[in-house]
Amino acid sequence: MTRTLCLFLCLAATLAAAPGGALETVETRAPTLPVERTPFHAPVFRNDAVAMLNVLLPPHRIAPYHEHSRDFAYVVVRESPTLVQNWGDAAPASIRWPRGAVGFGAFSKQSLTHKAENVGDSALAIVGFELLEPAPRGRAPSARPSRFEQIIDNERLRGWRLALKPGETVPAFTQTAPGVRIVVEGGELIETDAEGAGQNLALQPGAFQWRDAGPARALRNAGDTTIEMVEFELK
Numbered sequence: 001m002t003r004t005l006c007l008f009l010c011l012a013a014t015l016a017a018a019p020g021g022a023l024e025t026v027e028t029r030a031p032t033l034p035v036e037r038t039p040f041h042a043p044v045f046r047n048d049a050v051a052m053l054n055v056l057l058p059p060h061r062i063a064p065y066h067e068h069s070r071d072f073a074y075v076v077v078r079e080s081p082t083l084v085q086n087w088g089d090a091a092p093a094s095i096r097w098p099r100g101a102v103g104f105g106a107f108s109k110q111s112l113t114h115k116a117e118n119v120g121d122s123a124l125a126i127v128g129f130e131l132l133e134p135a136p137r138g139r140a141p142s143a144r145p146s147r148f149e150q151i152i153d154n155e156r157l158r159g160w161r162l163a164l165k166p167g168e169t170v171p172a173f174t175q176t177a178p179g180v181r182i183v184v185e186g187g188e189l190i191e192t193d194a195e196g197a198g199q200n201l202a203l204q205p206g207a208f209q210w211r212d213a214g215p216a217r218a219l220r221n222a223g224d225t226t227i228e229m230v231e232f233e234l235k
Helices: 003-014
Strands: 041-046 050-057 062-068 072-078 082-086 093-095 102-105 112-118 124-131 149-153 157-164 169-173 179-185 187-193 198-203 208-211 217-221 227-234
Touching: 041 208, 050 208, 072 179, 102 149, 102 157, 157 169, 157 217
Parallel strands: none
Antiparallel strands: 041 050, 050 124, 062 112, 072 102, 072 124, 082 093, 082 112, 149 157, 157 227, 169 217, 179 208, 179 227, 187 198, 187 217
16 A cells, blocks of 8 residues: 555545544534634635635644534644544543645535644644535546656546756646645755746745646755645646
8 A cells, every 4th residue: 555545545544534622512513613614723815616615723623623624635834633523422632643644525525524732832724625626527637757756646636746847847847627736845946948038036945826727837946955746636
């Protein structure tokens, strides 16, 4: 079993038996919040296709019970030990999503209500997006160069991880479906188009971009640190 598949299965399991703090029974259940109104879940971008969420859960704080009802993809940017409790479970599960872990929940088919408590001494940071389109649109994602490691592929999206050391490059490729980039580790990236014009980008951990399908682009790490990011294309 690959590391990515193992992480995906573990994340899926905890997102269906996930975080929490003090136990709550059915009799004492507080009102369930929509995910975009949950404490420490900040809506940061929205278009016709996706709604981006920046989840930053401070140390020793709780995100109370909230419901996921749309398909949801996410990337863990900063890790911290967490208690996750699904609604109806007798006890929370203790987990630690590793930095860079990627997950997907098909919550349009079966919704999930859970809560999370960060029991560590550093913030837990997750960047994710809900898919607003009710069904796939029939888009065909890219064939990416070999430096991209494909890490997820399902009926809604395809995703790749890219890690570039200083000076490393990716040959030009064309993105054939729109999607999202999420930065895990930042640095200075240069994107060069087919005419040779380059754009320098200063990437920060947790930053994201909506990226339309478009012309060929090549990539180069122009900084002195390793860049790591995850890119998704929507189907």
